[in-house]
Amino acid sequence: MSRFLPQEHFHSPAAIELLPFRFERTDPSNYLVSNMVGDFIRLNSDEFGRLCQLRLEPGDGLYERAYTSHLITRKGQTSQHQILAMRLRSRMGFLREPSPLHMFVVTLRCEHSCPYCQVSRQSTDTSKFDMSEETAQRALKIALESPARRIKIEFQGGEPLLNFPLIVKIVQAAKSKASGAVKQLDFVIATNLALLNDSILEFCKAHDVNLSTSLDGPADLHNKNRPRPGANSHALAVKGIKEVQRVLGADRVSALMTTTEASFERVEQIIDEYISHGLDGIFLRPLSPYGFAIKTKQYSKYDITRWLDFYKRGLRYILDLNRNGHNFFEFYTLLLLRRMLSDRPIGFVDLRSPAGIGLGALVYNYDGRVFASDEGRMLAEMGDTTFELGHVENATYKSLVGSEKLVGLVADSLTQCAPECHSCAYESHCGADPVYHHATQGDAVGIKPLSAFCSRQKGVINTILELLEHSPEDAAVLRQWGVS
């Protein structure tokens, strides 16, 4: 049929052009390549060389892979660029909702005396370490000025339930003020639950307040991490979780663990502990650098390889549970999967660029000082005020977020242009953490090859990639997480 033209006729004469991509050599003959929006493609050295030199043509297989992966386009075409632009716009969509999280440190007092805690105080003097109502009202005014349509107010401490009357006042004031401002409000109290009682539960029920607690693992581990008079922290936390689940509902309480040296060998037991209390997942958190390590500046990469082993062992255990029909998440993996498998905007405060300091969250300290992050406030307790943005007495939302200090810290740390980061194959799924790098290296940008944050990110993403590529049954579970 002469009416139809052969395949070769549609090989465009227009020049092939490279689109921006990042890459890493994974071994002497293989490359991990990621396009502008973080889709990963593996190429061998020969293919990588041909791609870079544009020695590829329709029908050779490489052209087709490179084209569908948005590594190349043809001169004159626009759809390849437009797809990337649209996807990037979607991924960065969290920027449309600035400062959605506001943390109120209603007291520094705590009845626990956890060794890794840098902030809490053992004191009965309420005037010294409790937030005043006046400070709270000023903080609330700033929080409601933030442009986000939906904000979360999180009550922090110390142990916030020690100043519960102030929480009641803030919730009521926020609700009455926000009703005029057409702002949606979420509330959460970060508490060890030891002081939970019926009237607190009733209030939380009446005002849709969620509870977030600490659960470090089985009783002996938890109690060792979290000493309190009576050595009953674990028993009280578990009792509290059950109470919240019974009175408010199963989805109204979540738990966070703190990882310590003692956790490393016990990840399965820790996970079992979470499951036995009806929790739907766990966040296997890294060791916090804001304690001993900061004082000695000896937080080394050695710790991160041990943590990665801990994470991999835990994830393996969780995936096996899922493969046996028990739905249970590892929340950090889930977060990364959503970023790797979709373009939904994810503004997770600790893993985004521009950084989440200020733009993602503001922290109102008990004494009225405002910080760009919770860790920034902990640094201040140790004498480092780098992340202190101002004081509620004379600050507005704009003066805090538009401050030269914050703008400088955010601009300096952008992964899109920071040294090492800007050419990193994992950049699309990573974030800037200026507080961490300031704390560990004395510099908001940091030297990434020396950064445990960087090693952890690469380690976790590679673990996930390995499972997605080589373990079909695990991949099926992970893909479900990615779209959940």
Place this chain on the structure above:
Amino acid sequence: MTLTLRGPSKSIRGFEAEVVSRVVRLRSPSTSPQREADAALIRSSSDFDEAIASGFRNAICVDGPCDMSESENYFPNYASLDSRFDYLGEGDVLAVEASGKRVRTLYRRASKHNSFLTTERCNHNCLMCSQPPRDIDDAWILKEIRDALTLVDPTTTAFTFSGGEPLLNGEAFFDLLTDCRDLLPNTSIHVLTNGRAFASSEVTKSWAGLNHPRLMAGIPIYSAVDHIHDYVVQAHGAFDETVLGVLKLKDRGQRVEIRVVLHAITAPRIAETCRWLARNLPFVDHIALMGLEHTGFAIANDDLLWIDPVDYRDSLAEAVGVLASSGMHVSVYNLTRCVLAPSVWPYAVQSISDWKNGYLKECEQCSEKPMCSGFFTSGRPRHSRGIAPILAT
């Protein structure tokens, strides 16, 4: 079953038309005509008498006592059709061509598969086109459809505009869509277009500006690779414009379906194409993966296009799995269950239009037949070696 939707009239009188045809709506002879376009549907001599009594001036006689000389005294416009048009019923709309002595069924009220061909012109020349394009001036078709729309039952749930490429004559086509919106606001409209016109922001803006509540564009993307799509549709630059069109439609919140016809060029790559769709166009409203209708150009290009569906069964299962697990709405059209992996069955629908749909002898004992698409009876059907009854266990 194959219905004859167009054919010669045994005899015809009157029905003079300004352009090509007169559009009529069939009515029971016992009712009074409400519109000038109403015609009595006559099947017997008692119908004939009733139609006279009811005051009809137009009549269509199907396989009945169609005495032309007697009718002359009562019906200025009169046509008689043979038994192939037995299926016609009340509310159906016909185009009667007096000069060509033939009729075309434009709309059947009882059918869920009504489709209006808007033009035979096209800027694609797809290797497998079931409606080969012709470069002719057929602008009259849109006028005929506009006449027909006034006669369509407003409770009709859905119909399709096909081509050719409906948007080649964008302005006149938008007038048609405006009529749909105003006359048939509860009827879903599916427009089969190659989407290239939407690469123009002006066109997309006009489309969105119709504010039609139930409008969907069905747009084919045959591959995620530019030259493969361009080859299938036989048009340079088509991929780029079509993808751009889809992006612009979605940017304005319009509903879009992506259609992929499965044949020897597209089917082996279908898993990759669907991975690309899931990753890059996750916001489209529906994806249809469609078995090939062996008619039109598909017959001429049989050597290039034929692939036995059982030979892409696994790739198709993977493709459907990728889309479904990404939360996308996917359907498989035109493929019988016996050639599909069971994991695909929940997505396989009875897609073939009622007037060209049938089953084989083997199907009689198949337990899946009530849910199965069956086969095209049009063109020159080519059957898979995988066809075999599925026996209930």
